[in-house]
Amino acid sequence: MPLEDVFGRILGLKEPWFVEDVVFDTGKLEVDIYVGFRAGAQLPCPECGGLCPVHDTVKRTWRHLNFFQYPAYIHAKMPRVVCGKHGTRTVKVPWSRRLPDSASLCKEGQGKHQGRLREGTRP
Secondary structure, eight states: OOHHHHHHHHHTOOTTEEEEEEEEETTTTEEEEEEEEOTTOEEEOTTTOOEEEEEEEEEEEEEEEEETTEEEEEEEEEEEEEETTTEEEEOOOTTOOOOOOHHHHHHHHHHHHHHHHHHTOOO
8 A cells, every 4th residue: 555545544535635755754763744635626615515616726735643653744735725605714634633632542542442451352
């Protein structure tokens, strides 16, 4: 499987989103992930969810979780759509969401695997 597809799956991307490129910067020791969307794609209005044409884009960068010990950054052209009901709006992107704190993640993981651990099976 190509590296771009692996990172696309890790990020949970679905059409029309895809990973264009993944670069490991040996000077900065960081991973840069470049995400795009298919040309001509219509994207949902963040207010009503209706599919709308893309109006324009703005380059943005997000700090993501580390990839092993290396800082990871997502770079994308952030699209704005024109909705007939709500006007021009910035879309919500799948990788930019509030994540639970690390303690919550640990508790969730413990609960998910606790029964298996008692039974002596591997997760």
